[in-house]
Amino acid sequence: MSIFKRKRHTGIQYSGINPKGYHPSQLKFYIILLPLAVFMLLPMAFIFSHAFKPPDELFAYPPRFFVINPTFKNFIDLFSKMSSSGVPVSRYLFNSIVVTGVTIVASILVSSTAAYALSKKRFKLKKALFAINTVALMFVPIAVTIPRFLIIQRLGLMDTFWVHVLPALAMPVGLFLIKQFIDGIPDEIIEAARIDGANDLSIYFQIILPMIKPAIATIAILTFQATWNNAETSSLFINDESLKTFAFYLTTLTSTSAGANTVAGQGMAAAASLIMFLPNLIIFFFLQSQVMSTMAHSGLK
Amino acid sequence: MVNNHIQRESKFKLWLNKEGSAYGFLSGYGLMFIIFIVVPVLMAGLLSFTLFDTIQFPKFIGLKNYITLLTQDDIFMKYVLPNTIEFAVIVGPGGYILSFILAWILAQLPKLPRTIMALILYSPSMTSSVAMAVVWLTIFSGDQNGYLNSLLLNYNLIQEPIQWLQSPQYLMTIMIIVTLWSSMGVGFLAMLAGILEINPEMYEAGALDGISNRFQEIIYITIPSMRPQMLFGAVMAIVATFQAGAIGVTLSGANPTPQYAGQLIVNHIEDYGFLRYEMGYAAAVSVVLLLMVLLFARVANSLFGSNE
Secondary structure, X not given: OHHHHHHHHOOOOOOOOOOOOOOHHHHHHHHHHHHHHHHHHHHHHHHHHHHOOOHHHHOOOOOOOOOOOOOOHHHHHHHHOEOOOOOEHHHHHHHHHXXXXXXXXXXXXXXXXXXXXXXXXXXXXXXXXXXXXXXXXXXXXXXXXXXXXXXXXXXOOOOOOHHHHHHHHOOHHHHHHHHHHHHOOOHHHHHHHHHOOOOHHHHHHHHHHHHOHHHHHHHHHHHHHHHHOOOHHHHHHOOOHHHOOHHHHHHXXXXXXXXOOOHHHHHHHHHHHHHHHHHHHHHHHHHHHHHHHHHOOOOOO | OHHHHHHHHHHHHHHHHHHHHHHHHHHHHHHHHHHHHHHHHHHHHHHOOEEOOOOOOOEEOOOHHHXXXXXXOHHHHHHHHHHHHHHHXXXXXXXXXXXXXXXXXXXXXXXXXXXXXXXXXXXXXXXXXXXXXXXXXXXXXXXXXXXXXXXXXXXXXXXXXXXXXXXXXXXXXHHHHHHXXXXXXXXXXXXXXXXXXXXHHHHHHHHHOOOOOHHHHHHHHHHHHOHHHHHHHHHHHHHHHHHHHHHHHHHHOOOOOHHHOOOOHHHHHHHHHHHOOOHHHHHHHHHHHHHHHHHHHHHHHHHHOOOO
16 A cells, blocks of 8 residues: 555656646646636736726626727826826826835845845844844734834925835845745855955855845845835825825725726726736746745745 | 943944944844834834824823723724624635645646646735725626626626625625635745645655545645744734735725724724824724734744744
């Protein structure tokens, strides 16, 4: 019996964990997964289809799921429109792109330098600080919105560009993942470089950074999702309409008071949600293998 | 005195030489961490003992906020707390178990289909709730044009359109479905990676020890070998659950939600903090929320934590 079982993991793998090819025994898994995948995809397919619907299809009765005569009208409407306060929609999109770009770069820099110190440097508080960060994995930002609001007000960050960026940099899960990844780099490499006369900065830039690309890609994605999709910063900390982001603009389209039910509103909201969603998908698609190799180090002991 | 000063200075220099660069590397993250995580949490703790209306300086009132919360806040006791517990217990462990099962199933497939499926399952969690609001509002729209209403009317399952998002009896269910749908997030990816990392020899050894089916394999080999990822996934699931609290307000378009049916603790904080400006009281509710997260995490830790 047990000898028979052993065969499963010897030779060419066709079944079991991480098989190399197709095997009829996998069929049952496809039978479970496929309907589920369709269910998960439905809302996404809906965004795509809805965004290209002309007005008569958006409000057809009975409603149709798929678009028949696709049109770019919703997108053209969206970008030719000014928000109620006179800011063109492209401005919100531009803000989102700049904010997200700056936050990603800053977040990579800040998290990876700190992770390098916590992983490879020797100092007294090292273990304690990492433990604090691990506890902070459980931090729920939404719980402390009020104190955060008061701090941001006191620091004079209200209505500035930086209020989009700075709070997003405190991302415990980012530091955690990079630190775990750097732990996998053998100390000998760093010692050898140090003997050759390299200082901390050159070790960080020339050895650590090139070796942790998967972790960096992962942080880039997590930061992207957190920042690109963030509408709260704009609604809580920004009064100046020209500094708000696209995610915020989308909330004004969907909130019932601002006319989600009007004909033009719904088409534009659909187009805008597609613009919100697509970059997420594209970025994850290209970086997913890097993310998976980072996640292998994600264990919490 | 002067000697002492020099001594202290050289001690400082010694420390700077030894540990200075480490703190230099930590400084950027550390600063943001202190400003936006440590200080807000401490402030929430302090404010929770005060009466604070944002205009006058906070006035210390001891445990009064907590006493009011526990004894006089009918809405909290009757709706918010039971709703939050119901939501957290179904969405947290539910989403977590679902993530694990799906990760395990995906690990049984070859690389290409696995990657495609992982992408599909992960994609809802990367979509912002803002973008998804458009979809859910259209699907659950209360008039006959809503997709669900139209479908049910078409098959004569209902006689007239149902106000899905405004009806207290449906709102919570819809909130749970929507959140579960987007629960395959970072924790799911971590668990998938964890399952794939397990050394195949473990399974061979298990087979020799008399493990005879896949279910036993999961219980005795897979889960114990990936405890760290299981714990990470659990923490992520807990955080995501409480962070998802705004969903009821997004769907129903109102805070408070219709007859408080979808009112969660996060909405209660917002209600008191930003609508009534009772910041001290809102801070007390925040502290309760943070403690709830900690409690859930303790349970997860006792399930999957290392035994050291």
